[in-house]
Every structure is written in C-alpha cells, then in structure tokens.
Amino acid sequence: MALIAWGTDPCPKCGAPVASDCGATLCAACAQLQATAESGYGEPAPIVEVALTELPWEVPATAERAEKGTRFGGVGYRVWFANGYGASVIRHLYSYGGPAGLWEIAVLDSDGELTYETPVTDYVVGRLSDSDVACVLREIAALR
Numbered sequence: 001m002a003l004i005a006w007g008t009d010p011c012p013k014c015g016a017p018v019a020s021d022c023g024a025t026l027c028a029a030c031a032q033l034q035a036t037a038e039s040g041y042g043e044p045a046p047i048v049e050v051a052l053t054e055l056p057w058e059v060p061a062t063a064e065r066a067e068k069g070t071r072f073g074g075v076g077y078r079v080w081f082a083n084g085y086g087a088s089v090i091r092h093l094y095s096y097g098g099p100a101g102l103w104e105i106a107v108l109d110s111d112g113e114l115t116y117e118t119p120v121t122d123y124v125v126g127r128l129s130d131s132d133v134a135c136v137l138r139e140i141a142a143l144r
Contacts, residue, residue, distance in 0.1 A: 014099040029099055047078075055079070057089075058134045060141035074098055081141045084110040085118075089133055096126020103128040105136050107143075118143055 011018045011027035018027050047069040052059050055066055055077060062082040069076050074092025081087075086108035091097070095104040104126040109115040116122045120139045128136065 011099075016100065027099075029101055050077075052079075057130045057137065060138050062141045063137075078108065078112070079137060080108075083141065083143055085115075085140050085143050086110075086112065087137055087140050088114070089137075096124065097128065100127070102126070103130070103133050105133060107140055 009018050010016070012025070014027060014029070016027035016029070018025065047067045050066050050068045052063050052066050054068075059066070059079060060081065063079055064082055065080050067078045072092035072094050074090065074095065076088065076090040076092070079087045079089065088106045088108055089103055090105075091101070091103050093099065096102075097104060104124055105128060106114050106124040107116075107118050107120050114124075118140075120136065120143065125136055
C-alpha cells in the first residue's frame with residue numbers, strides 16, 4: 001500500500017494524491033479533464049491529417065500518414081502503415097490511463113475499424129508511456 005502524505009487523499013479517478021486539506025476532491029490532471037468535459041466536449045473536433053514528425057512518439061519508418069482529433073477532453077491519433085494496418089492512440093478522460101497522462105492504443109484494420117485478431121492484442125493496450133507507444137507501434141508496423 002502506498003503512503004499518502006499528511007492532508008492528502010487518493011484521487012477517486014486515478015489514485016494520485018489530492019491536497020484534500022485545500023478542499024480539492026480530484027488530482028490536478030483529473031480536475032482539468034473534468035473541467036474540459038463539463039465545458040462541452042460532446043462533439044469531436046474534425047480529424048485532420050498531421051505530419052508524422054508532429055506525433056509525440058517515435059514512429060516506424062513504414063508509417064505512411066497520421067491523423068489527429070480531439071474528444072472527451074483529450075486527444076487521439078491514427079497512424080497508418082504500409083502493411084495496411086493502423087493504430088488508434090488516445091488519451092482522454094475515459095481511456096485506460098488517460099487521467100494519469102498515459103496512452104491507450106488499439107490496432108486498426110485496413111478499413112480503419114478496430115481489430116482484435118492480431119498477435120499485438122485481442123483488445124486494447126492501456127496505461128502506456130510515450131516509449132511504450134513507440135514499441136507497440138513497431139509491433140503493429142511489423143504485422144503481416
């Protein structure tokens with residue numbers, strides 16, 4: 001069990017320490033995401049193509065293009081590879097690890113739909129750091 005500093009409680013969303021003696025009920029990251037969500041996040045922003053060099057992680061050389069969009073107080077990217085597969089990489093209020101600043105990734109088929117039938121994963125992979133995302137992207141790029 002982690003030790004909590006005097007005057008702090010765990011955030012109910014992610015478990016990070018919250019300065020409860022100051023009246024806060026969520027950690028700073030979750031409070032920011034909740035404020036964004038409450039301000040009207042229902043409609044996603046248009047998805048736009050972005051340069052591969054603008055992505056927050058290293059991408060394999062076989063990456064052909066990338067797209068970016070926003071939703072649920074966060075951000076999402078889709079990266080497409082020469083093998084026909086793609087990756088959906090998201091970080092928002094409801095993604096696995098999003099409130100803690102971590103990424104969630106899923107494999108996309110050639111039609112842009114989630115696929116759960118690859119050696120990479122049979123669901124999604126969550127709570128990923130930037131370097132973890134780069135590793136999973138390499139695995140997706142190597143699919144045949």
